[in-house]
Amino acid sequence: MYHIERYKRNPVVDFKERTWPDKQIEKAPIWCSSDLRDGNQALVEPMVVEEKIEMFNLLVKLGFKEIEIGFPAASQIEFDFLRQLVDRKLIPDDVVVQILCQCREHLIKRSFEAIKGIKKCIMHIYNSTDTLQRNVVYGLDREGIKNIALEGVALVKKYMKDHDGEIILEYSPESFMGTELDFALDVCDAVVDAWGATKENKIIINLPNTVEMTTPNVFADRIEWMSTHLKNREAIILSTHPHNDRGTGTAVAELALLAGADRMEGTLFGNGERTGNVDILNIAYNMYSQGIEPNLNISNIKEIIDVYERTTKMSIDPRHPYAGKLVFTAFSGSHQDAINKGVQAMRQRNNPYWEVPYLPIDPADIGREYEPVVRINSQSGKGGVAFVMDTFYGFKLPKGMHKEFADIIQRISEVQGEVSPEEIYKEFEKNYIEKKEPLHFEKCVITDADEDGDFSTLVKVTYRENGEEKVFESSGNGPIDAVKRGLEKVVGKEMKVLDYNEHALASGSNAKAASYIHMLDVESGKTTYGVGISGNITRSSIRALFSAVNRLFY
Ligand SMILES: CC(=O)SCCNC(=O)CCNC(=O)[C@H](O)C(C)(C)COP(=O)(O)OP(=O)(O)OC[C@H]1O[C@@H](n2cnc3c(N)ncnc32)[C@H](O)[C@@H]1OP(=O)(O)O
């Protein structure tokens, strides 16, 4: 049943002093991957130890320096994984592992057992602080909730005494977005004090968007408000941890950075509870697209996808930003035309900037060079077909030919749907290069008459007509003109070469040339293109003439 009266709006923040709307992201935050914790706790089949190790190694390779590896007090598998990391010496010196724990003594005690032997560890404790959970989960008032947090700090301090390694404390007022700001501030200030954080020995205060409840601007206000009101801000690394319930996780994360967050927790491709955590790669690629160094090694998205899909058994949606199979592909005609023109213009322009319509970054920069930017179906146009012929096969079709050939392809796509580059090339061969019947060119002997003049080139052309070998002789002001005049006699029609183009097909000494003839049947006014290829430029142009004649008159 549809009951809109059951829902109410969440409050905005009365904070006129906000400065984030005028800011820009200037640098990458401290990234913390929560793939092995928040991501893992949301999987139908949580990762087993070997899968976790594979994911951990990937995160290290990507350059994460802080990795939340789980909740080791929660299960044996989580505990064993952490022990494996230690025993197999898989944690590089410059990587700090982080573990999550509730503010409960037996769990904190067990967590300290798990981290034995780790030089430096972020101990992440949390408790929910919002009005709803205060009432329904804990049945406690503000003071009671604050005490859970302070009890957590006291317990970490207690077990730290016998621990041989550095502990950085992270505290999260879980469900921060539903917590009154003055109370969130009160709890966080109390935790910072109780921990004794200083500028030199900072604490991480992590303000999560546990469940998205408002538009991103409200979350940004909340972050900036906290950032400016926390008592001992210089002793704090302000972290945030967005989720994606309203589909605005990335927006929230980016606005939180404008609003003063120093650190960002999230996961690869946004795996995580419900609609997921924020997709760290999305934010990092967004930074990259703005020329901001993301401080992550994200140039091989294929490898990231492979490990992610294998270990989480999740799949990437084809429309997922940067990673989806279709996100750098244009099917529609006007987009393809603009991409085609943009790529040509880039080749001619003398500056380093990537500026191609509809492509925010060069897909090759992130390892997507093998996927087609342009795919052809019934929504496609001439620019797209020309782009495929150029980028896949090196044929630079003259502009006038784009429509003629695209019409051939569109007739096919309307029947069968998508037409692959291979099929497009086969049609090109069939309709142009191999258009060799009924007049099949065999050879041409060219002689230059001594005197200059309109008919100084003499040709003797051997060809087959419906299989029968024949010869004609003709003259003209060059080989193309001479052969054309001969063909007029063979066909019995007046024809005119409207345009001629040629280009090399591949570099190197055995490069072939492609020739294009635009031909008019003077009587009917019909025109068409003919295409020829050969290692010899004159042969390729004569082939193009035959191709055009076969297309136009038979
Ligand atoms: C937003 C987040 O992602 S938070 C992280 C969530 N992740 C996980 O929970 C994954 C791992 N968790 C687990 O495996 C289990 O919850 C365990 C092992 C940690 C604890 O198991 P159990 O004690 O059996 O159960 P459970 O989690 O339901 O405990 C609930 C009790 O803990 C209390 N509690 C919940 N969170 C906290 C907290 N952060 N600090 C202190 N107490 C807490 C509850 O109020 C409740 O108390 P009650 O028994 O008096 O009603």
Ligand SMILES: CC(C)C(=O)C(=O)O
């Ligand atoms: C434990 C906390 C930080 C969390 O995962 C959340 O609030 O989403």
Ligand SMILES: [Mg+2]
């Ligand atoms: Mg979370």
